[in-house]
Amino acid sequence: MAASHPSGPRDASHGPGAPATAAGDALRATGAAVRDADPGDAVAGVAPRWVASPASTEEVAALMRVSAGYDLAVVPVGGGTKQAWGDPPQRCDLVVGTSSLVLGGGSAVEHSCGDLVARVSAGLPFDVLQSALAASGQELALDGPVPGGTVGGMLATAAAGPRRLRYGTARDLLIGITVVLADGTVARSGGKVVKNVAGYDLGKLFTGSYGTLGIITEAVFRLHPVPPARRWVTTALPAPAAAGESATGFPVGPGALATALAASQAEPSAVELDWLAPSGAPALSVLVEGTAAGDRAETVRGLVGSGRATGVRAEAVRDLAGGGDGPAPGGRVEAVPETAVTRQAPGWWGAPPGEVLLELRIPPSGVDRALSAVAGRGLPARVRGSLASAVLQIALPGEVGAAAFAAFVSGVRADVAPLGGRLTVLAAPAELARLAGRWGPVAALPLMRRVKERFDPGRRMSPGRMAGGL
Amino acid sequence: MTETLDELARRLAGVLPPGAVITDPVRLRTYECDGLTHHRAVPGIVVLPGSAEQIAAVVKLCGEYGVPFVARGAGTGLSGGALPRTDGVLVVTSKMRRILQIDLANRRAVVEPGVSNLAITEAVREHGYYYAPDPSSQQVCTIGGNVAENSGGAHCLKYGFTVNHVLALEIVTPDGDIVTLDADDPGYDLLGAFVGSEGTLGITTKVTVRLSRTPESVTTLLAAFRDIEQGGQAVSAIIGGGIVPAAIEMMDALAIEAAEAAVACAYPEGAGAVLIVELDGPAAEVAHQFAEVERVCRAVGAFELRTAAGPEERAAIWKGRKSAFAAVGRISPAYIVQDGVVPRTALPEVLAGIDRLSAEHGIRVANVFHAGDGNLHPLVLFDDAEPGAGERAEAVSGRILDLCIEHGGSITGEHGVGVDKSRYMPKMFTDDDLDTMQLVRCAFDPRGLSNPGKVFPTPRLCGEVPGVRRGVHPLVESGRAEQF
Numbered sequence: 001m002a003a004s005h006p007s008g009p010r011d012a013s014h015g016p017g018a019p020a021t022a023a024g025d026a027l028r029a030t031g032a033a034v035r036d037a038d039p040g041d042a043v044a045g046v047a048p049r050w051v052a053s054p055a056s057t058e059e060v061a062a063l064m065r066v067s068a069g070y071d072l073a074v075v076p077v078g079g080g081t082k083q084a085w086g087d088p089p090q091r092c093d094l095v096v097g098t099s100s101l102v103l104g105g106g107s108a109v110e111h112s113c114g115d116l117v118a119r120v121s122a123g124l125p126f127d128v129l130q131s132a133l134a135a136s137g138q139e140l141a142l143d144g145p146v147p148g149g150t151v152g153g154m155l156a157t158a159a160a161g162p163r164r165l166r167y168g169t170a171r172d173l174l175i176g177i178t179v180v181l182a183d184g185t186v187a188r189s190g191g192k193v194v195k196n197v198a199g200y201d202l203g204k205l206f207t208g209s210y211g212t213l214g215i216i217t218e219a220v221f222r223l224h225p226v227p228p229a230r231r232w233v234t235t236a237l238p239a240p241a242a243a244g245e246s247a248t249g250f251p252v253g254p255g256a257l258a259t260a261l262a263a264s265q266a267e268p269s270a271v272e273l274d275w276l277a278p279s280g281a282p283a284l285s286v287l288v289e290g291t292a293a294g295d296r297a298e299t300v301r302g303l304v305g306s307g308r309a310t311g312v313r314a315e316a317v318r319d320l321a322g323g324g325d326g327p328a329p330g331g332r333v334e335a336v337p338e339t340a341v342t343r344q345a346p347g348w349w350g351a352p353p354g355e356v357l358l359e360l361r362i363p364p365s366g367v368d369r370a371l372s373a374v375a376g377r378g379l380p381a382r383v384r385g386s387l388a389s390a391v392l393q394i395a396l397p398g399e400v401g402a403a404a405f406a407a408f409v410s411g412v413r414a415d416v417a418p419l420g421g422r423l424t425v426l427a428a429p430a431e432l433a434r435l436a437g438r439w440g441p442v443a444a445l446p447l448m449r450r451v452k453e454r455f456d457p458g459r460r461m462s463p464g465r466m467a468g469g470l
Numbered sequence: 471m472t473e474t475l476d477e478l479a480r481r482l483a484g485v486l487p488p489g490a491v492i493t494d495p496v497r498l499r500t501y502e503c504d505g506l507t508h509h510r511a512v513p514g515i516v517v518l519p520g521s522a523e524q525i526a527a528v529v530k531l532c533g534e535y536g537v538p539f540v541a542r543g544a545g546t547g548l549s550g551g552a553l554p555r556t557d558g559v560l561v562v563t564s565k566m567r568r569i570l571q572i573d574l575a576n577r578r579a580v581v582e583p584g585v586s587n588l589a590i591t592e593a594v595r596e597h598g599y600y601y602a603p604d605p606s607s608q609q610v611c612t613i614g615g616n617v618a619e620n621s622g623g624a625h626c627l628k629y630g631f632t633v634n635h636v637l638a639l640e641i642v643t644p645d646g647d648i649v650t651l652d653a654d655d656p657g658y659d660l661l662g663a664f665v666g667s668e669g670t671l672g673i674t675t676k677v678t679v680r681l682s683r684t685p686e687s688v689t690t691l692l693a694a695f696r697d698i699e700q701g702g703q704a705v706s707a708i709i710g711g712g713i714v715p716a717a718i719e720m721m722d723a724l725a726i727e728a729a730e731a732a733v734a735c736a737y738p739e740g741a742g743a744v745l746i747v748e749l750d751g752p753a754a755e756v757a758h759q760f761a762e763v764e765r766v767c768r769a770v771g772a773f774e775l776r777t778a779a780g781p782e783e784r785a786a787i788w789k790g791r792k793s794a795f796a797a798v799g800r801i802s803p804a805y806i807v808q809d810g811v812v813p814r815t816a817l818p819e820v821l822a823g824i825d826r827l828s829a830e831h832g833i834r835v836a837n838v839f840h841a842g843d844g845n846l847h848p849l850v851l852f853d854d855a856e857p858g859a860g861e862r863a864e865a866v867s868g869r870i871l872d873l874c875i876e877h878g879g880s881i882t883g884e885h886g887v888g889v890d891k892s893r894y895m896p897k898m899f900t901d902d903d904l905d906t907m908q909l910v911r912c913a914f915d916p917r918g919l920s921n922p923g924k925v926f927p928t929p930r931l932c933g934e935v936p937g938v939r940r941g942v943h944p945l946v947e948s949g950r951a952e953q954f
Contacts (some may be wrong), residue, residue, distance in 0.1 A: 112813060112815065114706060114709075114710065114813075115813040115814050115815050116709065117813065137712065168630070171659060172633075172634050181906065185906060186902060187900075187903045187905075187906035187907075188900070188903050189899075189903060191878065191880050191898075192878045193811045193812065193843070193879050193883070194843045194844075195626065196879075196880035196882070196883060197620045197666050197880075197883065197884060197885075197886055197887075198881050198895065199887070199895065199899060199903070200663060200666075200925075201633075201663060201665075201666060202910075204659045204661075204662025205658055205660075205910065208659055209658055224714065225712030225714070227712075228712065262577070262683075263577070263683055264683075265683060265684075265686035265752060266752055267685075267751055290751075290752075290755050291755045291759060292754030292755045292757070292758055295754040296752050296755070299752075363576040363578075364575065364576050365576050422655065424656050439657070440656065442655055442656055443649070443650045443652060443655055444649050444650065444651055444655065444657065445657065446647075447913065448657045448660065451658055451660070451913040454909040454912050455909055467657040468657065470658070
């Protein structure tokens with residue numbers, strides 16, 4: 001550790017040892033818990049020198065002021081579950097762990113039950129928050145993809161799950177935020193009320209910012225009542241044929257069926273896919289929530305059944321959803337045996353399909369062609385995610401190798417680009433992602449760079465972790 | 471007009487179609503205010519561009535001359551957000567009202583900024599879709615203005631605001647660049663930051679909106695209560711019971727009186743408060759929820775319940791509510807429309823506080839509010855012929871905002887800050903909060919030319935980007951930006 005080097009004020013600007021000692025002392029002098037880092041603290045392979053566990057927003061601010069004075073690069077870490085998301089930081093001196101953070105009153109959640117609002121410490125694990133809210137029959141209507149992930153980490157990565165179709169993502173439910181900037185400035189925007197248009201919405205800007213603009217310490221969310229009932233309608237669609245069946249190879253296009261379901265007045269909360277490309281049978285599962293969920297699930301089962309019966313043509317399936325043109329030619333609105341209605345989600349529901357993950361976003365009408373583009377690469381890729389919102393995760397085997405990985409990414413990128421689709425590398429070790437490039441083209445990058453430059457002119461906040469080296 | 475504006479007007483005429491540059495003082499006057507008529511300023515120049523490229527050219531020329539510009543849609547805003555600059559250019563989007571694409575397969579539409587909010591719904595209704603945000607001015611107000619203000623409406627309790635329904639924007643930045651902000655692009659959510667920035671980050675030139683499926687069933691119920699407390703209890707019981715109505719609106723006795731005088735809405739006689747509850751969604755769900763709402767309303771003491779059997783009866787129920795703002799003109803020579811938000815549980819306390827203020831100052835206040843989300847629209851009534859009355863009304867109006875802030879609420883739920891409420895921003899936010907928001911402004915508009923003087927109380931200079939620099943910034947290197 002650098003602290004054992006001889007040091008003195010005169011050589012403070014030379015060599016790594018002396019300033020390290022002074023910086024470490026200054027960090028400890030803030031009163032926040034600070035320890036020397038050990039190898040297990042590395043963020044995406046980049047080792048920090050110190051790890052701080054501040055207990056309050058004020059302590060985070062004090063740490064950031066010291067970091068500014070000593071030009072330390074800082075990376076906030078929550079549960080550490082998504083370190084492979086984003087590029088590794090270009091440098092990292094201090095890890096700020098958020099798990100000890102509490103709100104002013106000493107608790108990690110302040111639940112205003114009657115207002116359907118909760119103020120939450122960023123370091124609180126998402127599942128702990130949900131259990132706390134469930135006691136009052138309420139929930140934050142988001143799906144935490146990874147157990148142990150924190151609220152702050154979920155915001156920083158804009159992670160979202162199946163129910164995005166109905167409730168949107170974290171940005172849509174976040175109504176207030178507290179952040180600490182690189183220079184230690186504490187800033188809040190929004191508030192504790194759902195309806196509020198006073199000032200810029202910093203919450204939107206920080207959601208999905210991967211720690212590159214500052215540290216999120218608190219968030220206020222709009223909550224929803226836990227629905228009185230939930231039903232999942234799950235079916236297995238026929239596996240894609242080698243060729244010839246249809247333009248996309250799917251006898252029943254999962255995307256076309258999802259589009260029909262999303263447009264149906266049964267108002268599903270989620271329409272999810274689980275499929276092992278290139279030749280597995282796609283599983284499709286639809287969540288219906290609320291009162292009368294049972295009745296509505298039967299409606300969905302009917303739609304699924306007739307969608308399967310009519311097969312390939314997207315237009316035919318769409319008509320089934322009540323587009324005003326009556327039943328589709330040949331459509332039979334009846335359940336088929338392969339379709340089950342259950343009170344439990346299928347085992348794969350909402351779980352990441354693997355560790356090496358790509359994310360595909362595309363206008364919904366392009367989903368089936370995008371799936372066939374994935375199949376066309378021939379790799380055993382597991383595709384899972386929100387069909388109706390057309391945000392899908394694609395998992396590739398960890399041992400795929402950098403060259404094959406890059407070929408897959410650039411190939412699918414090229415195939416989906418004309419359809420308005422985007423493919424990003426969501427989670428992958430640096431050595432895999434480097435060749436492929438994580439982000440693909442980013443239209444507004446020059447503006448984003450200007451935002452980064454204003455918020456973090458010294459490039460000390462998780463530098464390089466995000467698109468375009470932000 | 472100054473020499474600078476004279477010259478700028480000539481240059482603008484060179485990049486715009488004939489007739490698109492207005493400098494005639496009489497015609498300029500028609501643009502001197504938006505929906506908030508007590509703030510007035512005759513614009514230096516008005517332009518009527520027809521495309522994003524023309525707006526970009528206008529903005530570039532403004533930059534060249536260091537002249538501020540303000541975008542304006544239909545001018546229905548209620549916070550002076552589109553108040554012109556006498557030393558600047560008003561960019562009016564009224565010629566950009568084409569619906570460019572309706573894409574039902576992807577549940578989206580692409581429109582120009584001058585398209586009215588309702589025109590989108592009208593274009594897709596026959597296919598069973600609609601555009602969800604529905605501000606009261608939806609027949610006239612433009613989607614570009616909705617984007618600037620992050621407009622809501624009566625149904626945003628369940629469906630959210632403009633920002634939740636915009637999938638992509640094409641904007642002209644204050645540098646005059648045409649940039650697309652897309653929700654599906656990786657990187658910062660600049661789309662989310664732009665919506666609701668009240669024209670201070672640039673001008674919207676194209677909007678991709680999400681289309682929503684027309685609900686299978688809609689039920690509208692009117693409940694009459696003896697007083698506003700009972701109405702409030704009903705709201706709490708409905709929401710506490712796990713129901714999220716599409717809309718839940720309340721009017722007090724004075725607001726009902728005004729509505730009766732104006733549109734004869736025939737609300738139940740003797741009502742001290744009426745509640746309008748609208749439920750929508752799958753028929754089976756709506757039926758369950760309706761029974762529950764009806765039970766709750768009766769339990770807390772509703773003395774009359776009416777249910778709309780069809781669209782006409784629904785319109786009749788909404789008629790009084792939708793006309794309420796204008797209706798108070800029937801019972802008062804002048805009035806101020808306030809827009810504040812409190813946590814729903816603080817509603818009884820805040821309404822009592824408004825009553826006290828009203829009594830203390832001898833100023834009548836009619837209350838109309840989106841009860842589900844605690845968004846109050848107190849109508850502060852006064853006689854502008856009476857000396858000092860306007861000042862007292864202004865004082866009451868301001869104190870109502872203080873009440874909202876004291877109870878953890880907001881100074882605006884949907885009308886925006888504009889020029890009208892910028893002075894209240896320091897009561898709601900610290901200097902550090904405002905300085906941090908200003909960083910966003912400086913990133914987009916370092917010279918402060920895009921709608922200056924709005925939202926923020928004092929103009930702040932952006933200055934150089936401080937701090938450590940390592941080498942040349944890639945933007946500068948590529949010639950995409952200068953350092954300011």
